[in-house]
Amino acid sequence: MGHSREDHSHGHSHNHSNLRGRNLIISILLNILITVAQVIGGLASGSLSLLSDALHNFSDVLSLIVSYIATLLAKRQASTNKTFGYKRAEIIAAFVNAATLIVVAVILIKEASVRFLEPQKIESDVVIWLSLLGIVANGFSVLLLKKDSKSNMNMRSAYLHLLTDMLASVAVLIGGLLMKFYEVYWIDAALTFAIAIYLIFVGYDLLKEATRVLMLFTPNTIQVQQIVDEVDLIDGVKNIHHIHIWQLNEDEVHLEAHVDFNEDIRLSEFDNILQEIEEVVYHKFGINHVTIQPEHGKSDSKQIIVQD
Template sequence: MSKHEHEHNHIKGGHTHDVSTLSGKKIFWVTLLNATITVAEIVGGILSGSLALLSDAVHNLSDTVAIALSYYANKIAQKPKDAKKTYGYKRAEILSAFINSAVLLAISIVLIFEAFKRLNSPESINGTLMIAVALIGLIANFVSVYLLQKDSHENLNIKSSYLHLLSDTVSSVGVLAGGIAIKIWGIVWIDPLITVLISLYISKETWQVIKKTVDILMQSSPALDYKAIKRDIEGIDKVNNIHHVHSWMGNEKTIYFEAHIDMEDMLLSEAESIYDNIEHYLKEHYDINHITLQPEVDKCSDKAIFAL
């Protein structure tokens, strides 16, 4: 028999952010803004000869798709558990975050190679047009970042889209500065240099999201102090051993924990009290919100904490 603690929203500090409130209207405006920037920068990049503008256009195109994907994944994640998905659909958001970040990383790498080609063979650039288009992109990106800024703090999926937008805002600043430098001093090599710097920054930011999403998708263990857990739980009266521990994350907020608890022979009513103590300890100290405990009386021969 096992004791199962159903999932709840207990988070240290007493509050959580419900991403189900993410506004469809907000997403619509962010998507529309990015689509507008994309068209403007493609046309402006071709006419001005600016690789930085074209790179920014590619980023914005990926943003438009990424934001729509994030919103759709967010809606899927709200679906209730069913017979096909007994753990629910929360990982739709993690999968979306991974795809968004991986695509952006790939684009950044391609742009770095293109920038180095341009550094070796500089081309003339229309600085005035570059400045005008970059200024439009900067304003629109700033508005988009503002719209998603709050939601990005509590949700890895929305954060991946927010990073897309933030990177393009920084990119627009760089493109604008480059356009001014080209207009005033005629240093056209600054255009591919800005592209490289922007792409390196984006690569660094997206790599962090990729690592975290891969950890969750691969059911890697969250950062728990297992030595302390073993010591403290085995210190509870009538608990002899905790073993066969498994822990993983459903998404960036939900931690699952299951274990076998070797106990002294006792009545079920006595065991219930010990279950409650263990569950309270795990919630209070580690924010674990989905706990399954299997009680035993000297059943398993291998009592290692991570026994197979």
């Protein structure tokens, strides 16, 4: 028998989702503008760091489109052949976006290594002006997505793409100034390499987080033994075992378990105990979907974790 809690009204969630979609559309358009400008400028100036920034911006465009599609899918209702709906669409988008960050970083490292051995003279004025464009446009996009990035993995993946690109543009600007006033052309490749390392750093953490959710791992914030200890204290409960805990998406954490009772209780008594269990796991562990299989004297495994 199961139960779920919803913390927000459907209307509020729908409006919030529409706002996310609008912010993503604005960010997509800004990044298309930056990408086209930087490709033209990078080819004209011969700057690898500017072209690498353009490549990163292009990956941003693709990632933002993936995030936007995921936001649309997440609004779809459940059906008989999709009983959870598309609630995991945004987690998949976060996984894809994190993976692309790492792929782009590897490409940049390869290109930077070649350019570092053979530095080339670069038209620094073009680099400076286009990096400023990148800072302003990406900075605005970062501000648009910052709030949602704190509570939604999909939006966090898009936010990280834009934040790293803004930082990359800052690095390119510094490189452009050094090339203009000091003719230090090897700095172009060095900055490209630094940008790539940072992309790997932020991409790996997000990839690991999204993978945990997709693999149905127990959230890091939850200790199963603590749940067992709390539920075992409830009057009438003999033990809780055969536990599964997973995160469906950013808003839902599910608990599924067997509960052995001291006595052969009535269904109405079970409902009262189930409510107590729901209160405990919700308020102490943030679990908002609970499914309990009641048992009395059943000869199954009483281990906390059972491999099905």
